[in-house]
Amino acid sequence: xxxxxxxxxxxxxxxxxTVTLSCTYDTSESDYYLFWYKQPPSRQMILVIRQEAYKQQxxxxxxxxxNFQKAAKSFSLKISDSQLGDAAMYFCVSPSGYALNFGKGxxxxxxx
Amino acid sequence: xxxxxxxxxxxxxxTGQSMTLLCAQDMNHEYMYWYRQDPGMGLxxxxxxxxxxxxxxxxxxxxxxxxxxxxxxxxxxxxxxAPSQTSVYFCASSYSGRRGRPNEQxxxxxxxxxxx
Numbered sequence: 001x002x003x004x005x006x007x008x009x010x011x012x013x014x015x016x017x018t019v020t021l022s023c024t025y026d027t028s029e030s031d032y033y034l035f036w037y038k039q040p041p042s043r044q045m046i047l048v049i050r051q052e053a054y055k056q057q058x059x060x061x062x063x064x065x066x067n068f069q070k071a072a073k074s075f076s077l078k079i080s081d082s083q084l085g086d087a088a089m090y091f092c093v094s095p096s097g098y099a100l101n102f103g104k105g106x107x108x109x110x111x112x
Numbered sequence: 113x114x115x116x117x118x119x120x121x122x123x124x125x126x127t128g129q130s131m132t133l134l135c136a137q138d139m140n141h142e143y144m145y146w147y148r149q150d151p152g153m154g155l156x157x158x159x160x161x162x163x164x165x166x167x168x169x170x171x172x173x174x175x176x177x178x179x180x181x182x183x184x185x186x187x188x189x190x191x192x193x194a195p196s197q198t199s200v201y202f203c204a205s206s207y208s209g210r211r212g213r214p215n216e217q218x219x220x221x222x223x224x225x226x227x228x
Contacts, residue, residue: 031211045202045219052210091154098143098162098214099170102155 004094004103012109013082020067021077021106023092029053032095034068036077039105040088048090051075084110114138118203118220125193125227133188133223135203143206143214144186145170146178148199149222155202161186193227200224 004025013019025034036048051059051068058066063083067076075094079086087110092103119134135144142163147155147170157170159178167178175197177189186205190197201223209215 029213032213033209033215035216043200043222045204045217047216050216054210093217095213098168098212099145099157099160100214100217101157102147104152104154 004092004101006090006092006103006106008106009104010107010109012111013079013086014111015082015084017082018078018080019082019108021079021090021092021108023075023077023103025073025075025092025094025101025103027073027095029095034066034075034095035093035100036064036066036075037091037093037102038086038088039091040085045091049077079108082110084112086110116203116205116218116220118201118223120223121221122224123226125190125225127194127227129193130189130191131193131225132190133201133203133225135186135188135205135220137184137186137205137218139205139207139218140183141205141207141218142183143208144180145204145206145217146176146186146188147202147204148172148197149202150199158188158201195227198225198227 032053034051038046063080089105116137145160146158161180164183203220204217206214206217
């Protein structure tokens with residue numbers, strides 16, 4: 001089965017600091033999308049960032065950026081200038097045919 | 113646009129009862145999905161659909177059935193509920209990206225189901 005591994009169940013960062021969440025995935029596909037989703041206590045799933053695998057350039061969205069290493073099947077998320085509102089569960093998501101595989105998540109705590 | 117809506121938001125069942133969860137999307141998306149979320153497990157795919165009239169099994173399909181008679185609706189049924197089906201259920205929809213692969217998924221607010 002194709003899987004997504006998030007090796008950090010919990011992470012903590014101070015406000016205004018930078019944190020990186022790790023993710024490795026397994027897929028046999030060559031052209032695909034990767035995602036990071038955020039789930040705050042409200043339970044709503046929110047897209048943070050998307051990476052198209054055929055693009056070599058790493059995706060960025062304001063304070064969020066990724067380090068995409070296609071050959072290594074690694075897809076880490078960097079959050080710069082962390083804010084209290086960034087506290088949430090973060091899920092790395094990779095393809096599986098017409099479906100998507102979710103990692104088990106990393107719980108991010110942001111301290112003042 | 114309402115996006116993706118789920119009905120109901122909460123439900124309590126007794127073991128052996130049946131129920132149907134309704135998911136509706138107004139974005140004309142081809143792909144629709146049902147997930148369950150349990151503590152420490154992330155989201156696990158139950159069933160999905162790549163178009164009206166089609167369904168496929170996901171990672172944890174046992175005990176569930178689905179139907180997609182209309183493009184905008186995706187129903188999840190529990191024929192005989194069991195306590196192991198206590199979970200939060202999410203519906204999602206997605207549009208086709210490169211080479212027909214699913215692009216960004218849009219999620220409903222979730223349904224919290226408790227089976228006693």
